[in-house]
Amino acid sequence: xxxxxxxxxxxxxxxxxxxxxxxRRSPDYAALAGAVRGLLSDGRLPLGxxxxxxxxxxxxxxxxxxxxSAAYRTLRESGHLNSRRGAGSWxxxxxxxxxxxxxxxxxxxxxxxxxxxxxxxxxxxxxxxAARAAADDLPRYLGGAGYHPxxxxxxxxxxxxxxxxxxxxxxAEQILITAGTxxxxxxxxxxSVPAGSPVLAESxxxxxxxxxxxxxxxRISTHGLDPATGWDGEMLLGALRQGRPRLxxxxxxxxxxxxxxxxxxxxxxxxxxAHTAGTELVVDESFVDLPLDGQQxxxxxxxxxxxxxxxSIGGMSKGYWGGLRIGxxxxxxxxxxxxxxxxxxxxxxxxxxxxxxxxRLLEQSQQIVTVRREQLRARRDALVxxxxxxxxxxxxxxxxxxxxxxxxxxxxxxxxxxxAAEDVGVRLAPGPRxxxxxxxxxxxxxxxxxxxxxxxxxxxRIAEVRYDLDRGARPSWRTPTVIx
Ligand SMILES: Cc1ncc(COP(=O)(O)O)c(C=O)c1O
Numbered sequence: 001x002x003x004x005x006x007x008x009x010x011x012x013x014x015x016x017x018x019x020x021x022x023x024r025r026s027p028d029y030a031a032l033a034g035a036v037r038g039l040l041s042d043g044r045l046p047l048g049x050x051x052x053x054x055x056x057x058x059x060x061x062x063x064x065x066x067x068x069s070a071a072y073r074t075l076r077e078s079g080h081l082n083s084r085r086g087a088g089s090w091x092x093x094x095x096x097x098x099x100x101x102x103x104x105x106x107x108x109x110x111x112x113x114x115x116x117x118x119x120x121x122x123x124x125x126x127x128x129x130a131a132r133a134a135a136d137d138l139p140r141y142l143g144g145a146g147y148h149p150x151x152x153x154x155x156x157x158x159x160x161x162x163x164x165x166x167x168x169x170x171x172a173e174q175i176l177i178t179a180g181t182x183x184x185x186x187x188x189x190x191x192s193v194p195a196g197s198p199v200l201a202e203s204x205x206x207x208x209x210x211x212x213x214x215x216x217x218x219r220i221s222t223h224g225l226d227p228a229t230g231w232d233g234e235m236l237l238g239a240l241r242q243g244r245p246r247l248x249x250x251x252x253x254x255x256x257x258x259x260x261x262x263x264x265x266x267x268x269x270x271x272x273x274a275h276t277a278g279t280e281l282v283v284d285e286s287f288v289d290l291p292l293d294g295q296q297x298x299x300x301x302x303x304x305x306x307x308x309x310x311x312s313i314g315g316m317s318k319g320y321w322g323g324l325r326i327g328x329x330x331x332x333x334x335x336x337x338x339x340x341x342x343x344x345x346x347x348x349x350x351x352x353x354x355x356x357x358x359x360r361l362l363e364q365s366q367q368i369v370t371v372r373r374e375q376l377r378a379r380r381d382a383l384v385x386x387x388x389x390x391x392x393x394x395x396x397x398x399x400x401x402x403x404x405x406x407x408x409x410x411x412x413x414x415x416x417x418x419x420a421a422e423d424v425g426v427r428l429a430p431g432p433r434x435x436x437x438x439x440x441x442x443x444x445x446x447x448x449x450x451x452x453x454x455x456x457x458x459x460x461r462i463a464e465v466r467y468d469l470d471r472g473a474r475p476s477w478r479t480p481t482v483i484x
Contacts, residue, residue, distance in 0.1 A: 003046070003048070003049040003050065003221055003239065003242060003243055004049065004050040004051075004052070004088075004242070005045065005049050005050070005051055005052060006052055006056070006060075006238075007052040007053075007056035007057045007059060007060030007061075008060050009234065009235065009238065010036075010045075010051065010052055010057060010060065011057070011060035011061050012232075012234070013039055013044060013045060013224075013232070013235075014032070014035050014036070014039070014061070017031060017032055017034075017035035017061075018031065027070075028063060028067045028071075029066075029067045029068075029069075029070035029071040029074060030071075030074060032061070032063070032067065032068070032071035033070075033071040033072075033074035033075050033078070033080075036051075036071070036075060036080065036091075037075070037078070037080055039224075040080055040091055040093065040439060041412060041439050041440070041441060041442065042224070042227070042439060042440060042442060042443070043203040043204055043222065043224055043434075043435040043436070043439040043440050044203070044224030044225070044226065045091060045224060046091065046203060046221060046222045046223070046224065046436075047091050047092060047093060047436065047437045047439075048090055048091060048092070048221070049090065049091050049221075050088045050089065050090055051072070051081070051088070051089045051090070051091065053088070054068040054069050054072060055068075072089055075089075076089075078094060079092065079093065079094030080092060080093065080094065093437060093438065093439070112425060113425050113426070113427050114425055114426045114427065114450065114454055114457065114458040114461070115427050115450070116426060116427060116428050116429070116446055116447055116450070116458055117427040117428055117429045118429075118447065118449075119256065119257075119318075119402075119403040119404045119445070119447035119449060120317060120318060120322045120403065120447075120449060121318070121321075121372065121375075121376070121403065121449045122321070122449075123320075123321035123323065124320060124321065124361075124368045124371065124372065125371075126361060126364055126367075126368055127320075127321060127357070127361070130357050130360035130361045130364075131353075131357050131360075133360045134353055134356035134357040134359070134360050135353070137356045137359075137360075138352070138353060138356060141352050141356075146349075146352050147348055147349045148177075148349050148350070148352070148355075149340040149341075149343055149344050149348065149349045150175075150176050150177065150336060150337075150340045151175065151176060151177025151178075151328070151349075151350060151355060152177070152352065152355045152356070152359070153172055154359050155177055155326075155355045155356075155358055155359050155362075156172035156173075156175040156176075156177060156328075157172045158358075158359055158362040158363075159172075159175045159177070159328050159330075159362075160172045160174060160175050160330075162362070162365075163300065163302070163312075163330055166288075166297075166299070166300050167299045167300065167303055168299070168300045168302045168303045170330060171333070173333040173336065174330055174331060174332065174333055174336060175328050175329070175330055175336065176328060176329040176331070176336045176339050176340055176343070177326065177327075177328050177350050177355060178313075178315075178326075178327045178328055178329060178343070178350065179325045179326075179327065179347065179350055180315050180317060180322070180325045180326065180327040181284060181286050181313050181314055181315040181317065181327040182208055182212065182327070183327060183346075183347075184313035184314075184315065184327045184328060184329045185209060185212050185249070185282065185284065185313055186212050186215075186346075187329065187339050187342055187343055187346070188247075188280075188282055188311055188313065188329060188339065189212055189213065189215075189216045189218070189247070190216065190342050190346075191335075191338060191339055191342055192246065192247050192280050193213075193216045193218050193246055193247055194246075195216065195217040195218075196217060196218075196219060197216075197218055197219065197245075197246040197247070198218070198219045198221065198243055198244070198245045198246055199213055199218040199219065199220055199221075199245050199246060199247045199248065199249065200220075200221055200222070200223065200239055200240065200243060200245040200247070200248040200249070200279070201213065201220055201221075201222050201248070201249045201436075202222065202223060202224075202225055202231075202249070202250060202251065202255065203222035203223065203224045203225065203435055203436065203439075204225065204257050204258065204406070204431070204434035204435050204440055204443070205222070205249070205251065205255075205256070205257075205434060206251060206256040206257070206284070206434070207429075207433045207434060209249055209284070210436065213249070218246075218247075220436060221239065221243055221245070222435075222436055223235045223236050223238075223239040225255065225258050225260065227258060227396075227397070227406055227408050227443065228395075228397050229260075229397075230255070230258060230260030230261075230262070231260065231262055231266055233266050233269065236266070236270060236273075237269060237270065237273045240270070240273040240274055240276075240277045240279055241273055241276065241277055243277075244277045244278060244279065245277070245279050246279065246280065247279060247280045247281075247282055248274060248279050248280075248281050248282065249282045249284065250262070250270070250281065250282070250283055250284065250301075251283075251284045251286065251287070252267060252283060252285075252298075252301055253285055253286075253287045253288040253290075253297070253401070253402070254287040254290060254291075254399055254400070254401040254402025254403075254404075255287075255402075256286070256287070256402070256404065256434075256445075257404055257406045257429075257434045257443075257445035258397075258399075258406040259397065259399025259400075259401070259402050259404055259405050259406060260397070260399070261291075261297075261298070261400055261401065262298065262301075263298060264298040264299060267298060267299070267301045267303075267304060268304045270301070271301060271304040271305055271309060271310060272304070274309050274310075275306075275307050275309050279309070280309060280311060281301065281305075281309055281310045281311070282311050282313060283300075283301045283302070283310060283311070283312045283313070284313050284314070285300070285312055285313065285314035286314060286315065286317065286318050287318050287401060287402040287403065288300075288314060289318065289319030289365075289369050289372075290318060290319060290369075290372070290373060290376060290401045290402050290403065291373070291400060291401040292373055292376055292377040292380060292399075292400060292401045292402075293377070293400050293401070295400055295401075300312065302330065308331075308332045308335070311329060311330070311331045311335070312329070312330040312331070313327065313328070313329050313330075314327065314328060314330075315327025315328060316358060316361065316362075318402075318403060319365075319368070319369050319372060320358075320361050320368060324354055324357060324358060324361075325350075325354065326350070326354060326355065326358040376403060376448065376449070378452060379448040379449065379450065379451070379452055379455060380398070380399070380405070380448045382448070382452035382455050382456060383405065383446060383448040383455045383459065384396075384398055384405070386455060386456045386459035386460070387407065387446075387459055390459050390460060390462075390463035391407075391409075391459065391462070391463050391466065393409075393410040394407045394408060394409050394410060395407070395408045396408060403447050403448060403449050404445050404446060404447040404448065405445075405446050405448070406443055406444075406445055406446075407443065407444045407445075407446055408442055408443055409442055409443065409444055409466075411442065412441035412442050413441065413442075413466070413469055414430040414431035414432060414440065414441045414442065414443060414444050415430045415431075415432060415441065416469055417430070417444065417462070417465060417466055417469060418430040418444075420465040420468065420469060421461065421462055421465050423465070424461045424464070424465055425461065426458045426461050426462060428444060428446075428462070429444075429445050430444065431443035431444055431445070433445075
C-alpha cells in the first residue's frame with residue numbers, strides 16, 4: 001500500500017514540536033528531527049510511509065526549507081529515514097532497533113506470578129451452575145451428529161438478540177458461532193485477505209490480531225492512535241482513502257491497548273470511507289460489554305453499514321470467561337454461509353456443550369455483566385491510585401471501560417522494565433508487543449483484572465524495578481531489546 005503523509009497531516013501530528021519538554025536550546029532542525037523520532041517510536045507515524053517533500057513540510061510548519069532539509073538529514077544519519085533522489089523519503093528505524101512483536105502471547109498458569117500480561121478476568125460465579133444446566137440440556141442434541149458449522153440455533157438467536165438490543169436489527173442467520181473472537185478474525189481473514197493483500201490496522205493494536213494478519217501474509221500498514229485522545233479521524237480516513245486496503249481491523253470499544261472509545265461521528269465517517277475505498281471493515285467488539293462509568297454507549301459500527309462492508313466480531317471472553325472459547329461473527333447471511341464453509345476445513349464446528357453453557361450465561365447477562373463492571377471499576381480505580389502514588393511521572397488517560405490502561409512512561413524502557421519485573425514476580429506486556437516494528441518502547445499496557453491488593457502490590461514492585469533501572473545500566477535508544 002503506498003502511503004504518503006501530507007505536510008498538513010504531519011504538522012498536526014507534530015503539534016507543539018517547537019516547545020517539547022527537554023528541548024532547551026537545541027536548534028529548530030534538531031527539535032524537528034527529535035519530534036519526528038518521537039512520533040516514530042510511539043507508533044503514531046508508521047514505518048515505511050513517505051514523508052512530505054521538504055518544501056511542503058516547510059510551508060505547513062511555517063519554517064524555512066533549510067530547517068526541514070537539515071532535520072531530514074539528521075533523521076537519515078540516525079537511521080530514521082531512507083531517501084532516494086527524486087523518489088522521496090521513507091520512515092524506517094535504525095538497524096537492530098526492531099523488536100520481535102510475535103511469539104506466544106497468552107496467559108500461562110503460573111500461579112506465583114502477578115499476571116499483568118493478560119487482559120482477562122476469571123470466570124463469573126454463575127459458570128458452574130450454567131454448566132450443570134447445560135449438561136441437562138444436552139440430551140436434546142445427542143440424537144444428532146453434533147456438527148453445527150454455523151453454531152446452535154438457540155445460541156445464534158441469543159447473540160442476534162443482543163445486537164438487536166444494541167440498535168442494529170440482526171437475525172440468527174447473520175451470526176456464525178466461532179471458537180472465540182480470535183477464530184472469528186482468522187476465518188474472516190481466510191475468506192477476505194489473499195496473501196500479499198494490503199490491510200490496515202491501528203497502532204498500537206492487539207498483538208494476536210497482528211499475528212493473525214501476519215499468518216495470512218497480509219501487507220500490514222497502520223494508522224496511529226494518540227495515547228491521550230485516541231483515533232485521529234483525519235489519519236484514519238486518509239489511510240482508508242489513500243491506501244484502499246482490502247480490509248481494515250479496528251477495535252472501537254475500549255481499544256486494546258489504549259482503552260479509547262470511538263465516538264459516533266467517527267464510526268459513521270469510517271464506514272462511509274471504507275465503502276468508498278472498497279475496504280471491508282472488521283470491527284472487533286471484544287470489550288463492548290464493559291463500559292465502567294454508566295455512560296451511554298455509541299451505536300454499533302454496523303448501524304451505519306448500508307453496503308455490507310462491516311463485519312462485526314465479538315465474543316464472551318471479556319464479559320464472561322475466556323475459557324469458554326465462544327465468539328461470533330455478525331455479517332450478512334450469505335457471508336455467514338461462506339465463512340461456515342471455510343470453517344468446516346478448519347475445525348468443523350464449535351463444541352455443543354460449551355454453546356449450551358453460553359446460552360445459559362447469556363440468559364443471565366444483565367446480572368453477570370453488572371457484577372463484572374462493578375468489580376472492574378473498583379480495580380481500575382485501585383490501579384489508577386497506585387500508579388499516581390508510586391509512579392507519578394507516568395501519564396495515562398483513565399479509560400471509561402474495558403480491562404486495561406495504556407501508560408506513557410518516563411523513558412523508552414518498556415522491554416527492559418518488563419524483563420526486570422519478571423524477576424520480581426510480575427508479568428508485563430511491554431509496549432512493543434502492541435506495535436508492528438518494535439516501536440512503543442515508552443508505553444506499557446496495564447490490565448486491571450486482578451484484585452485490588454494484587455494490583456497495588458504489582459505496582460509497588462514495578463516502581464521498585466523502575467527506579468533500579470536508573471541505578472544500573474539502562475538500555476539506550478539504540479540498543480536492541482529482544483523479547484520474543
Ligand atoms: C481486541 C481483542 N480481540 C480478540 C481477543 C481474543 O478474544 P477471544 O478470547 O474471544 O478469542 C482479545 C483478547 O484479549 C482482544 O483483546
